Each structure stands twice: as C-alpha cells, then as structure tokens.
Amino acid sequence: DIQMTQSPSSLSASVGDRVTITCRASQSLSSYLNWYQEKPGKAPKLLIYAASSLQSGVPSRFSGSGSGTHFTLTISSLQPEDFATYYCQQSYSSSWTFGQGTKVEIK
Amino acid sequence: EVQLVESGGGLVQPGGSLRLSCVASGFTFSSYAMHWVRQAPGKGLAYVSGISSNGGSTYYVDSVKGRFTISRDNSKNTLYLQMGSLRAEDMAVYYCARAHYGSGSIHYFDYWGQGKMVTVSS
Numbered sequence: 001d002i003q004m005t006q007s008p009s010s011l012s013a014s015v016g017d018r019v020t021i022t023c024r025a026s027q028s029l030s031s032y033l034n035w036y037q038e039k040p041g042k043a044p045k046l047l048i049y050a051a052s053s054l055q056s057g058v059p060s061r062f063s064g065s066g067s068g069t070h071f072t073l074t075i076s077s078l079q080p081e082d083f084a085t086y087y088c089q090q091s092y093s094s095s096w097t098f099g100q101g102t103k104v105e106i107k
Numbered sequence: 108e109v110q111l112v113e114s115g116g117g118l119v120q121p122g123g124s125l126r127l128s129c130v131a132s133g134f135t136f137s138s139y140a141m142h143w144v145r146q147a148p149g150k151g152l153a154y155v156s157g158i159s160s161n162g163g164s165t166y167y168v169d170s171v172k173g174r175f176t177i178s179r180d181n182s183k184n185t186l187y188l189q190m191g192s193l194r195a196e197d198m199a200v201y202y203c204a205r206a207h208y209g210s211g212s213i214h215y216f217d218y219w220g221q222g223k224m225v226t227v228s229s
Contacts, residue, residue: 034215094157096154
C-alpha cells in the first residue's frame, strides 16, 4: 500500500502568515494528490485536487504544488477561518490513503 | 444542493454488528461511486471502503476485510456499511463521501456527510 507522510504534524502561526504543509508519498503518484481541510464537528472539505487544481469556491489563498512523491499545500495569508487540520490523500491507487494530518493552530 | 446524511451509528459491544446508512440527495446517486471514511477519536482520517456506481465493484481496507460489507440501493439513493465482529479499534466517526472520477486517476471526494459515531464498548 502507498504510505503518505505529512510534515509538520502541527504548527503555530499568526493571521497573515504564509503557511506551507508538505506531503510525501512512498511511491510516485504523478499528480494524483488531493488536499482536504477538517474542522471539529464538521465534514472534511476538499481544497485542492490533482495536486494543484483549486476546488470551486475555495479561496485563492490556498494553492497546491508538486508531483511524483513530494507535494505542498500553501496558504498565502492565513485567515482566522483557516485554523484547522489539513490532510493529503492519494488517488493513484484504490487504497485512497490519507496522510496523518497537519494541525494549524493560532500562535 | 448535494446532501449526504448518515444514520445508524451508536453503541455496540465488542463482537457485535451495526449497519450504517447514508441517504443521498441533490444528485444522480446511481452515477457516482461512493465511499466510507472513518476517524477514530483524536486520530486522522482513514479510508475504509468504496463501491462503484452500479455496485459491481467494491474495495476494502485490509483491517475490515471479511468483517465489513459495503452495498448500495440505487432505487433508494442509499449507501450502506454493514459492520460485523466489531473491535475497539473500529470505534470512530464514520463519514460517507461521494467520489468524483475524472480522467486518469484524477479522483477525489467532493462531498461528505456530517459523520456518525460508532462506539464499541462493553
């Protein structure tokens, strides 16, 4: 099975900061990598699909990049509503593996 | 508006069974593959199982194979997860999710339900 590793596991940042989260895969995924945002008590929300495509309705401060085994999610200017946990997910294989999550907290 | 509403969670003893349902609305249910994802308390998201649009193909993560069965009734716009031989490690919030299948492997879960808690405890 494909293993997904996110870093860091958590980070503290201030409103307005630029935040970058990394996701590494145990094998090449080409560009078949998605990012989700999760807030307590709410359903996960798709942010980015196919590594860099912004889901409709998602603010443009979110962006994704990468291919192969190394991917990043960037929030260009952190907003109060962005404090949440972020997950990467591979769609290369039918195991649909998620990363372990990155919790973004208020500094 | 796309809506996915789970039901059927609750408390079950170890070794017991439970069936989750997910009723879909706002889209042509029979045209989409559907999946179950879970989140144990304090843990991350974990993929559980998926089923093709016509129910002909299914997939399970190794840890639930032989114990869980995914199915769907397209006439009722409903997805099911029959869970058996439940263990403490199955305790989690279970989400149903709709899959968008694009070209190649550009697939993603574009809509999720609110989740249903399954508690496994004696």
